[in-house]
Amino acid sequence: MKVEKTRTPVTVAEAVFRVTERACRIGTERVPLAESYGRILAEPLTATHDVPHFTRSPYDGYAIASADSAGASGNNRISFTVVDHIGAGAVSQVVIGPCEAVRLMTGAALPPGADAVVMFEQATAAGHTFTIRKAFEPQENLSLQGEDMRSGEMIVPAGSFIHPGIVALLATFGCGYVQVGKRPVVGILSTGTELLEVTAQLAPGKIRNSNGPMIAAQLARMGIPYRLYDTAADQLEACLLTVRKALTETDCLITTGGVSVGDYDYLPEIYKRLGADVLFNKVAMRPGSVTTVAVTGDTYLFGLSGNPSACFTGFELFVRPALLKMMGADKIYLPRTTAVLAEDFPKANPFTRFIRAVHDRSSVRPAGFNKSNAVSSIARGNSLIVLPGGTRGYAAGDLVDVLLLGVEEGTDEWVL
Amino acid sequence: MKVEKTRTPVTVAEAVFRVTERACRIGTERVPLAESYGRILAEPLTATHDVPHFTRSPYDGYAIASADSAGASGNNRISFTVVDHIGAGAVSQVVIGPCEAVRLMTGAALPPGADAVVMFEQATAAGHTFTIRKAFEPQENLSLQGEDMRSGEMIVPAGSFIHPGIVALLATFGCGYVQVGKRPVVGILSTGTELLEVTAQLAPGKIRNSNGPMIAAQLARMGIPYRLYDTAADQLEACLLTVRKALTETDCLITTGGVSVGDYDYLPEIYKRLGADVLFNKVAMRPGSVTTVAVTGDTYLFGLSGNPSACFTGFELFVRPALLKMMGADKIYLPRTTAVLAEDFPKANPFTRFIRAVHDRSSVRPAGFNKSNAVSSIARGNSLIVLPGGTRGYAAGDLVDVLLLGVEEGTDEWVL
Incomplete structure (x- = not known):
């Protein structure tokens, strides 16, 4: 039997830092x-x-020379003659003369000689003429060239x-x-003698592999291609062979299970045999304290817990930002918000706790049964409540931090 | 020249209701x-x-009969003999006798005769024996069969x-x-004589078609397949032909442009020729007041504004929930939150206003230049601020409603 070794936990922030520090963009x-x-x-x-790259009309109306409108009022209506008629995409060939106008539609280029637009509702039309009852300023009712963006202006930074x-x-x-x-190619290897394939019949002591398909979906959500390796029993040599193979075929390998200090947890030994640099193997968090990240050469080895909830959280906290940085992204951390806790959470938090939760509007509530081996809460939540380590229980009404896990799903009522 | 007809605006809520009321699931x-x-x-x-489908150990430890631990204390340590050793996935063939135990790992099935687990840290081991200094309750340290989910329990509703x-x-x-x-197949038809293909050289009075590719990306974000139709000039007969063709090839057609009351806005006439039922053609909102939705047979015709910002908003407010309902979803409206406005927004809001905005944590700010024909603010925002119609300007610090537009992008600093 192995002797348990003491592991030194790092904070979540330190773990995130160590993971993302090592990630490099893999190409474009x-x-x-x-x-x-x-x-x-x-x-x-x-x-x-x-x-716009030309000054245009933001309204349906008439293009005029504003000078011609000087002195117009209700008692002194000024009349214009329409000499051309253009829609968006057309360019008038007419140069307007005194008190002439071009009828034009939203988006159409301002004709030469014009410097203002009279909206239809500002004019009284009669055949090919119309009158106005107010003076127009130069550039009135125009969408000016360059008002939205200027040539040469940086609009969106790299990494977006x-x-x-x-x-x-x-x-x-x-x-x-x-x-x-470029997108990394990610390998997924679920380890554990207890694991059955998804379509297998249940057997005593066995469970179906849910972490592998879940991680595949977490990667699919990010648009990242993956390669699934056959589930590995807890056998050191066989598992090591699979890991070595995966390392030649992928940019990073995610394993589930086998990272704790149990008698059949072989990942720590595998990291040793590979000569991998273990960035951390214990994080001061629940669930997922045994989450391990190692690097060998340029390749990441993400050792996630075999517990579904811990596995899920480990992916979102550590794998996701590393993959995003490999793709050159600048905003690599989960989007976050704060929300009002909708119910008491009386447990103390010796370590930072991540709770699967349902966030709606400005409130958030735990998604139910919240042990690290729970699958049901994973299915129900859309976010993670973060309760910092060293805090006591929380009460309904407390403001808490929330990490948003993709808001593909919306709400079931329209309230605005 | 056409005579402008008066349109009756409906509220945003009424428009959303009229659109989604008509949507039916198109199959599975x-x-x-x-x-x-x-x-x-x-x-x-x-x-x-x-x-779990069998009672199992949530820890690495020893399975015992709790009755054997009765009376254990620091002064009265009780000793157990380890008679078997199993990992997760294994089932012990041993039935434990008095003061016998099975060493077992997290996830392993509880052996027959055992009803509690002693965690390693609760035991003092010596060779094949260990002692404990406290009594254990029946079911202590167990993960009980069915504690997460019960056979027959409905876990996730249809429509999720x-x-x-x-x-x-x-x-x-x-x-x-x-x-x-099933996913609907959506057609995209951008109309407007001013439109150039994306790769075309700019020309006077013309702009490149940005709405078509944008809507394609909005559909891609939802995983919905689409079919792009060639950009149509503002010519009634040609446009009608394309629309008729699209209606036979798609489950719904999104057009951009041509829905206003301008001289070359032919969509209203096309709806009439098709005998389509116009659900609304004016919404009390900015931008996008001319957004029109019509139905012919089972097919939706979404007439979005040609202005990029209005087009974007029209898709998210009206097209998205209809498509989700066609796929059988139950949460069809954009996820929403409330946030603190980070800067003044002095304009009054005669109609409900949707402002492209950057939401981070609990605050939100307009994404910049916010005319309906602006493209730059679309590129910068991740959300929409909703300011109800009939309100005056808002000040920094005010709490406002925010619709979240997909949080694929996160934040650039880790703060937890």
């Missing part, structure tokens, strides 16, 4: 704009022309997640292709 | 578990067995978004395949 590639959603921008997006709004901007500047961070 | 299909992330569960997920935690649960219950809502 060029993808079509239509495939760029969810990737990380490798180069800053700079305006290559003014937006490409969301639909950034796609719109890339399209505006004619980027048919986008340079983005 | 069976997908492999590995492809189920992001889909909508078509049937409730019910526990098909207890979880399948996130990684639900994948874990599906795996636990051996679901190699999952019945999910």
Whole structure:
């Protein structure tokens, strides 16, 4: 039997720091704009022309020379003659003369000679003429060239997640292709003699492997490709072989189980045999205190707990930011908010505690049964409540920190 | 020239109601578990067995009969003999006798005859024996059969978004395949004579089509397949032909532009020619007041504004919930929170105003230049501030409603 060794716990913040410090961007590639959603921008997006790139009308109306409107009032209506008519995308070939106007639609370029737009509702039309009852300032009712963005202006920094709004901007500047961070290929290896494949019949003492599919989905949520390795029984040599193989085929390997100090927990020995640099093997947190991260060469070995809740949390806290940094992202930590605790949480927190929770609006409540081996709370939560180590219990009404775990799912009532 | 018709605006809530009321689930299909992330569960997920399905040890330790520990204390240590040794996944074949114990690891099944577990740190070991200094209760340190979930219990309702935690649960219950809502196929048709393809050279009076790629990315974010139609100039007959074609090829069609009352806005006429039922064509909101939704047969026609910001908002407010309902989702509205406004917003709000904004932690600020034709603020925001119609300006420090637009991107500092 092995002798238990004492491990030195690090704080969550220190563990996160040690993991992300070592991560390097693994390269960039060029993808079509239509495939760029969810990737990380490798180069800053700079305006290559003014937006708008020509002064245009923000309304349906008439383009005039503002000088012609001087002195207009209710008692002194000034009349204009419409000499052309253009929609968005058209350019008037007419140069307007005194008290002439061009009827134009929203988005149409301001014709030469005009410097203001009379909105339809500001004019009284009669055939090809209209009258106005107020004077217009130069540039009144115009969308000026460059008012949104200036040519040369840096609009979105490198490292940004490409969301639909950034796609719109890339399209505006004619980027048919986008340079983005490469995605790492991640291996998933679930260890444990107790594990059955998902489609296997239950057997005494055995459970189906839920961590592997869960991590695959956590990676799918990030758009990251993965490779699943066959579930490994708790046998040192066989497991070591699989790990060695995975290390040649992936940019990082996530294992589940086998990282604690139990008699059949072989991951610590595997790290030793590989000569891997163990960044930490104990974190002052619940669940997941045995979470281990090691590095060999350029490859990460994430040793997550076999307990589903701890495994889930370990991925979101440690794996996610490392993978994002490998892709060149600058915002690598989970989005967070604060919320009012909706029910008492009387347990003391000797270590920082992460509780699967349901966040809605400004309140948050634990997602139910919250042991680290619980699967049901994982299925119900959309966030993690963070209770700092060294605190006593919390009461309903207390303000707590909340990490948001992807808000793909919304709410079931419309309240605005 | 067309005569402007008066449109009757509906409230945002009424518009959302009218859109979602008409949406029906378009069917279900069976997908492999590995492809189920992001889909909508078509049937409730019910526990098909207890979880755990056998009583097991949540710790590394020794399984004992608690009765044997009666009377144990510091002065009266009771000694046990280890008669077997199992890891998770193994089942002991030994029936323990008086003061016998089985050494077992986290997750291992409780052996017959045992009803409590002594954690390693609660025992003093010596060779194949150990002593304890306290009595153990029946069921102490056990993870009891069914404590997480009971066979037959409904765990996740139909209509839930399948996130990684639900994948874990599906795996636990051996679901190699999952019945999910079918995804609609969505057509995207950008209209406007001013529009150039993304890779085209700029030309006077023209702009590149950014709404089409943006909507494609908004659909990609939802995992929904789409079909892009060639950009249509503002020509009634040609546009009508394209719309008719799209209606035969898609479950719903999103158009951008052409829904206002301008001289070349042909969508209203197209709805009329199609005999479509116009659910609304004016909403008391900014931007996007001209957003129109019509239904012909079973097919939605979403007429979004051509202004990028209005187009974006129209998609998130009206298209998204309808598509989610078509997939059978029960939480179809954008997730929301409340946050403290970080800067003054002095403009009055005659109509409900949606402002692209950056939400971080508990505060929110407008994402900059906020006209409806602005592209830059779309690229910067991760949320929408909602200011109700009929309100005056807001001041920094005011609490406002915020709709979250997908939190794929996190934060750039770790603060916990």
